[in-house]
Amino acid sequence: MTIVLRGREREQAALRRLLDAARAGRGEALLLRGEPGVGKSVLLDDAVASAADLTVLRTRGVESEAPLPFAALHRLLRPVLGRRDQIPAPQATALSAAFGETTETVADRHLVCLATLNLLSEAGGERPVLAVVDDAHWLDDASAAALLFTARRLDGEAVALVFAVREDERGGFDDPDLPVLEVGGVGEEAADALLADHVGVPVAPQVRAELLEVTRGNPLGLVELTRALSAEQLSGLQRLPDRLPITEVVERAFLDRYRGLPATAQTLLLVAAADDSGHAATVVGASDTLGAGADALDAAEESGLLAADDGMVTLRHPLVRSAIYGAATSSRRRQVHRALAGALTGTPDQDRRAWHLAAAASGPEEEVVAALDEAAERARRRGGHEAASAAWTRAAELTLDPQARARRLYDAAASSLAAGRPSETDQHARAALADTDDALLRADLLQLLGQVEWNTRSLDDGYRIVCQAAATAAPQDPARARVLAMLAAALASFGAHRTDAPDPAGLVPPPAPTAPAEEHVAALLLEGFSAVGRGDWPTAADALRHAWETPIDPGASPLLHNNLAIATLHLGDDARAIELHDLQLRRARDASAANMVEHALTRGALFRIATGAWGEATSAAQEALLLDRNLGLDELVTFPLAELALVAALRGDRHAPRLLAELEAEMDAHPPRGVVTGLVAGLAHWAAGRQPGLAPASALHHLEQIDLPVVRRLAALDRIETAVRAGRREVAEEWLAELAAFAEGTDMAWARAAVHHGRALLGGPETEAELRRALVWHARSPRVPARARSQLALGEHLRRARRRADARGPLREALETFEALGAVSWADRARQELRASGETARRGAALVATELTAQEAQVAGLVRQGLSNKDVAGRLFVSPRTVDFHLRNVYAKLGITSRTELAALATDPS
Numbered sequence: 001m002t003i004v005l006r007g008r009e010r011e012q013a014a015l016r017r018l019l020d021a022a023r024a025g026r027g028e029a030l031l032l033r034g035e036p037g038v039g040k041s042v043l044l045d046d047a048v049a050s051a052a053d054l055t056v057l058r059t060r061g062v063e064s065e066a067p068l069p070f071a072a073l074h075r076l077l078r079p080v081l082g083r084r085d086q087i088p089a090p091q092a093t094a095l096s097a098a099f100g101e102t103t104e105t106v107a108d109r110h111l112v113c114l115a116t117l118n119l120l121s122e123a124g125g126e127r128p129v130l131a132v133v134d135d136a137h138w139l140d141d142a143s144a145a146a147l148l149f150t151a152r153r154l155d156g157e158a159v160a161l162v163f164a165v166r167e168d169e170r171g172g173f174d175d176p177d178l179p180v181l182e183v184g185g186v187g188e189e190a191a192d193a194l195l196a197d198h199v200g201v202p203v204a205p206q207v208r209a210e211l212l213e214v215t216r217g218n219p220l221g222l223v224e225l226t227r228a229l230s231a232e233q234l235s236g237l238q239r240l241p242d243r244l245p246i247t248e249v250v251e252r253a254f255l256d257r258y259r260g261l262p263a264t265a266q267t268l269l270l271v272a273a274a275d276d277s278g279h280a281a282t283v284v285g286a287s288d289t290l291g292a293g294a295d296a297l298d299a300a301e302e303s304g305l306l307a308a309d310d311g312m313v314t315l316r317h318p319l320v321r322s323a324i325y326g327a328a329t330s331s332r333r334r335q336v337h338r339a340l341a342g343a344l345t346g347t348p349d350q351d352r353r354a355w356h357l358a359a360a361a362s363g364p365e366e367e368v369v370a371a372l373d374e375a376a377e378r379a380r381r382r383g384g385h386e387a388a389s390a391a392w393t394r395a396a397e398l399t400l401d402p403q404a405r406a407r408r409l410y411d412a413a414a415s416s417l418a419a420g421r422p423s424e425t426d427q428h429a430r431a432a433l434a435d436t437d438d439a440l441l442r443a444d445l446l447q448l449l450g451q452v453e454w455n456t457r458s459l460d461d462g463y464r465i466v467c468q469a470a471a472t473a474a475p476q477d478p479a480r481a482r483v484l485a486m487l488a489a490a491l492a493s494f495g496a497h498r499t500d501a502p503d504p505a506g507l508v509p510p511p512a513p514t515a516p517a518e519e520h521v522a523a524l525l526l527e528g529f530s531a532v533g534r535g536d537w538p539t540a541a542d543a544l545r546h547a548w549e550t551p552i553d554p555g556a557s558p559l560l561h562n563n564l565a566i567a568t569l570h571l572g573d574d575a576r577a578i579e580l581h582d583l584q585l586r587r588a589r590d591a592s593a594a595n596m597v598e599h600a601l602t603r604g605a606l607f608r609i610a611t612g613a614w615g616e617a618t619s620a621a622q623e624a625l626l627l628d629r630n631l632g633l634d635e636l637v638t639f640p641l642a643e644l645a646l647v648a649a650l651r652g653d654r655h656a657p658r659l660l661a662e663l664e665a666e667m668d669a670h671p672p673r674g675v676v677t678g679l680v681a682g683l684a685h686w687a688a689g690r691q692p693g694l695a696p697a698s699a700l701h702h703l704e705q706i707d708l709p710v711v712r713r714l715a716a717l718d719r720i721e722t723a724v725r726a727g728r729r730e731v732a733e734e735w736l737a738e739l740a741a742f743a744e745g746t747d748m749a750w751a752r753a754a755v756h757h758g759r760a761l762l763g764g765p766e767t768e769a770e771l772r773r774a775l776v777w778h779a780r781s782p783r784v785p786a787r788a789r790s791q792l793a794l795g796e797h798l799r800r801a802r803r804r805a806d807a808r809g810p811l812r813e814a815l816e817t818f819e820a821l822g823a824v825s826w827a828d829r830a831r832q833e834l835r836a837s838g839e840t841a842r843r844g845a846a847l848v849a850t851e852l853t854a855q856e857a858q859v860a861g862l863v864r865q866g867l868s869n870k871d872v873a874g875r876l877f878v879s880p881r882t883v884d885f886h887l888r889n890v891y892a893k894l895g896i897t898s899r900t901e902l903a904a905l906a907t908d909p910s
Contacts, residue, residue: 005046006197006219007190008039014181015047018160019054022128025885027154029161031136034183036319037220037250040164043183044132047162051130054160055080055123058131061138063321064276067355067375067391069384070098073116073143076131080123084115087122088874090592091115098142098382106383109142110594110631113149114877120150121879124158135318136163141386141419152177153630153878156885166318185217194219199226220317224253251323254316257303258324264292265299269306269315273325274336274359277352278312285343290335334360351375358394369395376411385419388412393428406436406445413448422452440480443473447484454491454674462674463488463496470507479515482508482522483559489529490563493570494675495708505530518556521547525563532570537745541571548576554587565603569710571746574782577607594631594877598624602639606679610714610750612784612821614647621647622858623875630877638663638672642683649690650785652825660687682711689715689722692825696726704731713742713751717789720758732762750786753777757790760797767797788817792830795837804837811837852893859886860894864903 005012014030021028032040048056059076077095084092094111097104106112123129133139133147151161163178186194191212195203203211203226211222258269268287275283280297287296297313300306307314315321325333338360344353354371361368376391392412399405409432416424429445429452436442446469454462470484485504488496492504505526511519528543544567552560565584568577581604588596601624608617624640627633645663648656663684672680689702703719706712712719716739723732736758743751756774760767771794778787795811798804811834818827852860855876862872869883876883891897894905 005039005042006193007186008043008046011043011181011183012046015043015162016050018162019047019051019128019130022054022124022130022158022160025128025156025158027124027157027159027161029151029154029163029178031178031180032162032164032183033167033180035167035218037218037224037317038183038185039219040183041134042219044134044162044164047130048132054128054130055126056130056132057120057123058134059143060134061136061140061143062276063138063318064274064352064355065140066138067379067387068140068351069142069379069382069387070112070140070146071143072133072139073146074099076133076143076147077116077119080119083119083122087115087118088870091118094383094592095119098384100378100382103381105381107591108593108595109145109383109385110149110877111592112142112383113146113631114874114879116146117150117153118873118879120159120161121157121881125881128158129160131159131161133161133163135166137165138318140384142382142384148178149631152632153882156882157879158881185212186219187217188212191217191222194222195226199223218250220319221250224250250317250319251326254305254320254323255327257305258320258327261303262296262299264296265303267292268296268300269303269320269324270328270332271336271340272300272306272313272315273321274333275340275352275356276315276321277349278314280308280311280313282340282343282347282349283313286336286339289339289342334362351378354391358398361398364398364400369398372398373408376415380415385415386421389415389419389421389424389428396431402435403438403441406432406438406441409435410441410445410448413445417448417451422456425449426452439472439476443469443477443480443484446472447487454496456673459491459494459496459674459677460498463491464498464501466491467498467501467504467507470504471502474508478508479511479519479522482511482519482526483557486522486526486529486563487559489526489533490566491675493529493532494710495678496675503530517550517552518560521550521552521556521560521564524550525560525567528567528570529563535741537742541746541748544571548573548580562599565600569603569606572610572713572748572750574607574611574750578604578611581607589875592874594627595633598627598633598636598640601627602643605640605643606714609643609647609650610785611782612788612817614651614821618644618647619858619861622854622861626855626858626876634670635673638666638670638680639676641666642680642687645687646683646690649687651822652692652828653822656687656691660684660691663687678708679711682706682708682715686711686715686718689718696722700726700728700731713739716751716754717757717786721761724761729762732758736762749777749780750783753781753783753786753790757786757793760793768794768801771797784817785821785823788814788821789826791817792826792833795830796833799833799837807837808834808839812839852890853886856886856890856893859883860890860902863887863899864905866903 011032018028018030032043034040048058057076057079059072061072065071084095091111091114093102093104094106094108095115096102097106098112120129120131136144139147147161147163151163154161211225258266261269267290268283271287271290272283275286284297297308301308305316305320307316328336337356341353341356341360344350344356347353350371354368354375357365357368357371372391372395376388376395379385379387379391389412392408392415396405396408396412399408409428413425413428413432416428425448429448433442433445436445446465450462450465450469453465466484466488470481470488473484474481485507488504511523524543524547528540528547531537531540531543547564547567561584565577565580568580581600585597585600585604588600601620605617605620605624608614608620621640621643625637625644628636628640641659641663645656645659648659667680667684685702685705689699699722703715703722706715706719712735716735719735720732723729723735736755739751739758740755743755753774756770756777760770760774771790774790775787775794778790781787791810791814795807795814798807798810811830815827815830815834818830858876859872862875867875869880869887872883873880890902894902896902
């Protein structure tokens with residue numbers, strides 16, 4: 001096919017570069033953006049014509065398909081679906097479910113996104129791929145999510161992905177990360193050539209100039225407007241029509257042509273505009289119902305407004321649809337949609353039928369509501385949460401009974417929350433609350449509202465709403481209310497507070513002795529979190545330990561399992577915390593639940609920081625950070641980034657200032673929300689207070705700003721030591737008293753050790769004895785860095801007391817630990833003290849110096865653990881080919897050639 005383009009050399013060159021990059025295995029995505037009729041589709045056709053040596057996949061957004069999840073993606077991938085056996089089975093299963101080929105439920109829509117990437121990657125491994133998506137602003141939300149996910153991960157893939165969107169109707173597709181090629185109007189020379197191609201009479205220069213001004217060089221506008229003008233107007237003998245916006249110019253031209261057709265052809269064109277699926281049988285069948293004869297299709301084709309080929313009908317341009325459909329009366333549109341629903345009865349397109357029924361309805365109809373309910377449930381199972389929410393919302397609009405309407409609005413709200421649309425969740429839930437007096441439904445709705453509140457707005461208001469949910473459920477379902485009260489108490493334990501909210505512990509009675517174990521665990525967690533909030537550490541420790549020791553079913557409420565793990569933060573029970581979060585991580589990986597994988601990684605990393613497993617903590621935080629960025633979860637990146645900044649600061653790493661600056665920038669751009677707010681802020685202040693060369697007073701300024709008690713206890717030694725160094729003894733004593741009360745109440749070995757170390761820092765005749773007592777407690781705790789710091793402090797004290805021989809043992813042990821940790825600043829300090837004691841201390845093996853990117857470092861670290869490229873890809877939500885691409889870069893930068901050499905490196909490259 002020969003395509004003649006006028007004045008598009010710049011755009012054609014950009015698309016050629018994109019194709020060449022795909023041929024070279026350097027995948028890229030590009031977004032063409034311009035007003036309607038500017039020629040985006042023609043440019044896409046030209047790119048396809050230039051890609052004879054590539055596998056070409058095409059799809060387009062269809063406005064009427066917005067409620068049909070994955071419809072556009074299915075069309076795009078249909079030619080390569082035979083390769084599903086080449087991608088991991090969970091992804092293949094999720095893709096089949098998303099396309100409605102099975103009745104399986106899509107557990108996590110990210111699996112569908114990853115399946116899309118890997119399917120294109122596998123196809124590109126045999127032959128480079130060009131994937132073209134026209135009218136992307138009309139993509140259904142689920143298809144848009146999968147394709148945008150893929151577009152951000154094409155490094156190392158032989159895939160070019162091109163989108164086209166209308167400037168005036170970007171919808172939810174506008175992505176700031178995509179490179180954009182703006183397509184504007186053509187110039188005079190190109191306009192002359194274009195008019196010569198399409199107009200059979202001469203055009204006067206002044207007319208051409210006015211046409212260019214009116215249309216701003218829009219090619220479709222030029223062609224359609226000149227076709228609508230008489231020869232006298234084109235020659236300049238008659239005046240042109242008044243100026244109109246370009247879209248209206250073109251739509252009016254199309255509408256004038258439409259109105260000149262026979263009534264039967266107009267009916268068929270209106271049906272095609274209302275359906276927009278392209279299936280000729282559906283369009284013709286519905287048209288016949290409305291009285292259009294056999295000649296209607298021929299007349300529509302002859303008008304140039306519609307083309308028919310191979311069982312499909314296609315309107316010439318989206319503006320044809322908007323012109324024809326927009327000009328129809330509301331009653332005529334309803335007739336057309338009713339006819340289309342009839343034509344689809346008994347076909348596989350039941351979702352499309354449901355939406356045509358909904359468009360035909362002028363009031364409540366049980367048949368329509370039932371069809372929408374079924375469509376919503378199918379969408380939910382397939383991972384199309386936006387479509388499910390839209391269907392339940394429309395069903396609610398057509399429901400008379402307030403209780404039934406509220407239930408459908410609850411389903412819409414829950415689907416909106418699953419789709420990551422908190423504002424819609426809030427709107428639907430509040431509308432449902434106005435309709436229902438059912439206590440348990442109201443409690444469910446309040447829980448949704450509370451979740452939106454604490455995750456996106458106010459932790460305090462979220463706490464108040466969850467308390468209200470618990471109080472609402474209590475008379476009807478105490479067990480349900482107890483879980484909600486436990487959740488409220490957990491929020492309070494992380495800083496949530498409202499004077500107008502009741503005490504969660506007083507909302508429900510204790511469970512009966514014969515109640516299931518899950519009810520007793522919920523009650524113990526409620527008691528423990530409540531005690532944490534009021535600083536009653538003996539009660540908190542006793543309740544939480546009993547909760548951990550009470551076995552519950554793995555299928556119990558996720559709220560119970562999650563909060564059992566979260567509770568470990570309050571006592572600093574490192575071993576139990578790592579065990580519970582690792583279990584959570586394994587379950588999340590098995591289910592491919594990306595959000596829970598991120599949750600388990602970041603929480604587990606905190607305890608690995610405390611225990612000195614800094615390499616593992618770094619790996620977990622890097623994986624979480626890359627997962628957040630790969631999935632576009634920008635609101636979550638501050639937590640893992642704070643952990644990375646802290647480890648770098650504790651190590652005295654040269655990258656520490658850069659990581660802290662990156663963290664501060666992310667916190668400005670995406671402030672942390674909910675229960676992680678205090679955690680992220682506290683870790684950031686701790687990292688800031690540990691920056692190299694910082695004066696004690698400046699460091700103390702940062703450490704004083706740590707508000708969350710969990711982080712204050714993690715940073716206890718740094719806080720007390722810095723206060724002493726800054727000459728603020730009263731502050732050190734206050735912080736030590738707070739820690740001592742915690743240690744006494746919980747009997748945690750690490751806390752008792754820190755108390756004795758803190759007393760030694762204050763000085764006095766008991767300094768050595770306090771440090772030795774600290775080491776006794778350290779022997780019962782896995783917190784290796786704290787133990788080494790007490791050894792260093794004891795060695796320093798003994799050396800200053802001129803007991804140099806006695807000092808060498810603890811100094812030597814401290815140095816070995818710090819070198820193993822990669823804690824440069826502490827190792828240097830221990831080394832200097834050891835030399836001062838009269839012992840020569842050699843510097844440990846230097847770390848491997850590299851300039852790996854974060855993704856390369858993470859790939860290298862996972863490969864060193866023995867994971868295959870496919871396993872690494874699954875962890876990071878990229879394709880195996882992308883892993884291979886990064887691994888080749890790692891080899892080149894490290895000067896090695898194999899996985900064996902990588903595994904043999906002395907330290908993790910970073």
